[in-house]
Amino acid sequence: xKAGSNLEKMLSAGHFAVTGELGPPQGNNAEEVxxxxxxxxxxxxxxxxxxxxxxxxxxASWAACxxxxxxxxxxxxxxxxxxxxxxxxxxxxxxATALGIKNVLCLSGDHQRFGSHPESKNVYDLDSVQLLAxxxxxxxxxxxxxDKDLDGSPEIFIGAASNPFADPFExxxxxxxxxxxxxxxxxxxxxxxxxxxxxxxxxxxxxxxLHEKCYILAGVTPMKSVGMAKYMAKFVPGMDVPESVVxxxxxxxxxxxxxxxxxxxxxxxxxxxxxxxxxGVHVMAIEWEHRAKEIIEGAGLLPRPVVD
Amino acid sequence: xIVGDSKPLEEILSMIEGRDKVLVxxxxxxxxxxxxxxxxxVGILASALRISRKKAGLPPxxxxxxxxxxxxxxxxxxxxxxxxxxDAIVSIACGVGPQFVAxxxxxxxxxxxxxxxxxxxxxxxGVWAERCQSCGxxxxxxxxxxxxxxxxxKSLMNGPxxxxxxxxxxxxxxxxCVWDQIVQKMSAMGRLQELEQVWPNKNWLxxxxxxxxxxxxxxxxx
Numbered sequence: 001x002k003a004g005s006n007l008e009k010m011l012s013a014g015h016f017a018v019t020g021e022l023g024p025p026q027g028n029n030a031e032e033v034x035x036x037x038x039x040x041x042x043x044x045x046x047x048x049x050x051x052x053x054x055x056x057x058x059x060a061s062w063a064a065c066x067x068x069x070x071x072x073x074x075x076x077x078x079x080x081x082x083x084x085x086x087x088x089x090x091x092x093x094x095x096a097t098a099l100g101i102k103n104v105l106c107l108s109g110d111h112q113r114f115g116s117h118p119e120s121k122n123v124y125d126l127d128s129v130q131l132l133a134x135x136x137x138x139x140x141x142x143x144x145x146x147d148k149d150l151d152g153s154p155e156i157f158i159g160a161a162s163n164p165f166a167d168p169f170e171x172x173x174x175x176x177x178x179x180x181x182x183x184x185x186x187x188x189x190x191x192x193x194x195x196x197x198x199x200x201x202x203x204x205x206x207x208x209x210l211h212e213k214c215y216i217l218a219g220v221t222p223m224k225s226v227g228m229a230k231y232m233a234k235f236v237p238g239m240d241v242p243e244s245v246v247x248x249x250x251x252x253x254x255x256x257x258x259x260x261x262x263x264x265x266x267x268x269x270x271x272x273x274x275x276x277x278x279x280g281v282h283v284m285a286i287e288w289e290h291r292a293k294e295i296i297e298g299a300g301l302l303p304r305p306v307v308d
Numbered sequence: 309x310i311v312g313d314s315k316p317l318e319e320i321l322s323m324i325e326g327r328d329k330v331l332v333x334x335x336x337x338x339x340x341x342x343x344x345x346x347x348x349x350v351g352i353l354a355s356a357l358r359i360s361r362k363k364a365g366l367p368p369x370x371x372x373x374x375x376x377x378x379x380x381x382x383x384x385x386x387x388x389x390x391x392x393x394x395d396a397i398v399s400i401a402c403g404v405g406p407q408f409v410a411x412x413x414x415x416x417x418x419x420x421x422x423x424x425x426x427x428x429x430x431x432x433x434g435v436w437a438e439r440c441q442s443c444g445x446x447x448x449x450x451x452x453x454x455x456x457x458x459x460x461x462k463s464l465m466n467g468p469x470x471x472x473x474x475x476x477x478x479x480x481x482x483x484x485c486v487w488d489q490i491v492q493k494m495s496a497m498g499r500l501q502e503l504e505q506v507w508p509n510k511n512w513l514x515x516x517x518x519x520x521x522x523x524x525x526x527x528x529x530x
Contacts, residue, residue, distance in 0.1 A: 082462070086509065108469045111461050113479045122462070129466035130509050145509060163470030171468065171491045174504060178466055182506045190470055237471040237478035 002139065002185055003157040005102035006074045007046040009307040010280075011186065011215045016273055017280030018301050019076060019188065019217060020044035020292055022068075024059035026116075033059070033067045039289040043296050043304065046074040046103050048188070048282070052083060055115020062096050069100050076159065077101045080109025085125035086134065086145055093135055097154040105159040105188065106131040129175075129182045132160055136183030160184035162216075164201035165194060165240035173204040180214045187214055188282040191221035191232075192268065194240040202277050211277030218272045221284045222295060223261035226250050262295055269299035309338035309429065310402040311436045312345060312422040317356055320398060323419045327395035328367040330357065332421065333387075333409065334374035335401035342436060344422050345400035347374040353400060353421060378405030384412050391416050427458075444514025444521070450502070452493030457510075459486035465507035 001008060010017045020040045025032045040047050047068060051061040065075035077096050079089065093104065108128040112120050126134060134145055138154050160179040164172050176187065192198045198218070205211060223229045226249045233241035245264070252260045265283075272278045281299075285292040296302055324330055332354040339345025354370045362368040373390070375383045378401035391397065391413040399406040400421035410418040426438035441458040448455045457463045461479050468487030471478025477485045494500050512518065 108462055108464060110471070111477075111479045113461075124462045124464070125512065126509055127462065127464040127466050128469075129506055133506065133508070161470065166468065166470045166472045167474055167485070168468070168472070168488055168491050170495075171500075171503070174500075175466070175468070178504065178506050182466075237473050 003102040003155040005046065005157045006307070007076065007103055008157040008185070010045045010305065013305070013307045015280075015305045015307070016301065017215070017217060018044045018296055018304065019046050019048060019280065019282045020289070021048040021050065021282070021284040021286070022064070022289060023050045023053055023286065024061065024064040026056065026058050028059055030067055033064050034071055036289045037068050037071045037073050040292060041071065041073055043293050043302060044283070045280075045304065046076045048076040048078055048105060048284075051078040051080045051107070051109070052115070053078075053110070055082065055110045055112040055117070057116050062092060062099065062101065065096065065101050066099050074103070075101055076103035076105055078105045078107060079131065080107045081124050081126050081128055081131055082109030082112060082122050085123050089126065089131060090134065090138065090144060093138065093154055093156065094150070094152070097156055098152075102155065103157045103159060104135060105161060106135065106184075107161055128160065129178055132158055132179055132183040157185050158183050159186045159188060161190065162187050163190035163238050164192070164198055165190060166238040169197070169201075172201060173208060173210070176205060177208060177210055180210055184214050186217060186279075188217045189219040190238060191219045191284060193232075193245050194242050195268065195271065197240060199275070202275060206277040211279070215279035216277055217280040217282040218268075218275070218278050219282045219284060220265050220268055220272075220295070221286060222265040222288065222291065223249055223257075224288060225254075225257045225261070228261075258291075262291060262298065265295050266298040269295070269301070273299070309341050309427070310424060311342045311426050311428045311438075312339055312402055312424045314344055314349070314353070314400070314422050315420070317353075317360065320353070320419070320421055321357065321360055324357075324396040324398065327417065328369060329394045330370045330396045330398060331390070331394045332357070332370060332372050333378070333397050333399045333401070333405070334372075335376075335378040335399075335405055336374060337377045337379065337401070339401055339422065342430070345402070345405075347372075349400060350374050353398070357398075375401075377401075378408055381408065381412065384408050387413065442515070443510075443512070444518075445511065450507075451490045452497065452499070454486050454490050454493065456486055456490065465510060 022036050049061045049064045065077045068075040106128050112122055135158050144150055162176045229246045232239045249257050269281050272281050283292055332350045334347050334350035335345050350372045354372045357370045358368045377383050397418045398421040403424040406418045406420045427440040428436050428438040431437050443457050461477050472485040472488050475488045477483040
């Protein structure tokens, strides 16, 4: 065991893992975090807490993680390279592990240009691949990036993100391999809508044996409406929403679109459960935490197994 | 070369407000090449200032001068006999120019007439693009001759990130994703395998992060 998190235990026991996601508020309302967390309690192994997602200032991820721990949930601390240099990243992982955080997800971070403070200066001292290597070094060698010993042992289950739908497609699996080589223990993918492309991506990953070196969790975000599908297709960089997804949502009555979106997510998860190399699913019900249970339960993944 | 953009005329007028005798000072270096601060642009800016100030009933005295380079004390010295005559010197060299002039002539008010934007080159007539961030440790040969530090919006050494779409950067469809270009180029050269390696943390000491930089060449010093 690298960190002994619930997520790590579940994956290493061979169970099909489920993770969720929670975006902290644009303020310091701890009650809102607790409220959203309540919907995810008991239905996922761990909950990703986003870090200034889409470059919009929010309650610090580590703080929201601590609130989750106090509520009896396991957080997955997302960290982006956009907002802090290597000193702050290392300091934060020491603080996070001291608070009992056992999972981290290392990301480059969305560029701030379309966030809440586009005039800000970005950092990018490290990139996400280098961040993975930094945390692996701190955990396994108990050393800082300067090779000096650190006091203690920041035991952390290290995660990376992978977007199979970004370009150039032929390099996506290579980049995943680089992240694994750098230190990723698990990987969560971008929201998947183009199943054909994802099947191809997984085949390439499996051919390279990446699924044996790292747990790959497939990303699922239910569509709430035709409007959301069209927005994601058009405006979210690196998102691949095939026309067939939009058409299927359009085929039902407007009031039924959300239910149809959930149904589609469940069908996807059913396929992921059977897909070679997929170790679990990452359910990102963005601002829809209260519907996560419906999806996970619908996919036959409740109750969650108990592991020691 | 160093590329710049003219400041809006209103901004320059406002900077020199209340100052009677003005000198517009050009430079025959980079800013001449990128058509923003050479002799021709000195003439254009000086005329525009004269017209505007005359219209506003202000003293229209705006004189013109262009130095070989403003980043060299030897040439800045050419101002020695005239600098004190002016109430304002508007330098339209890169950011080095106004500083060298201000350092040499302590009692003269110096104003920047252009914004220095980047180190780059001309893609075509009238179009320039950034190519270098002067990080102090050039690595472009590893990336097919393309610099990920200056040209990736996130300076990723292990790109491309998940925002690369159809050859463009996530910040804008107008900005090419340099990592897409790196992958294509290395692939075409049969060197894609080289991009499999994980590039370690960059040492930014040689960049501006190590503090303001200075080079001393003992072989050239007198």
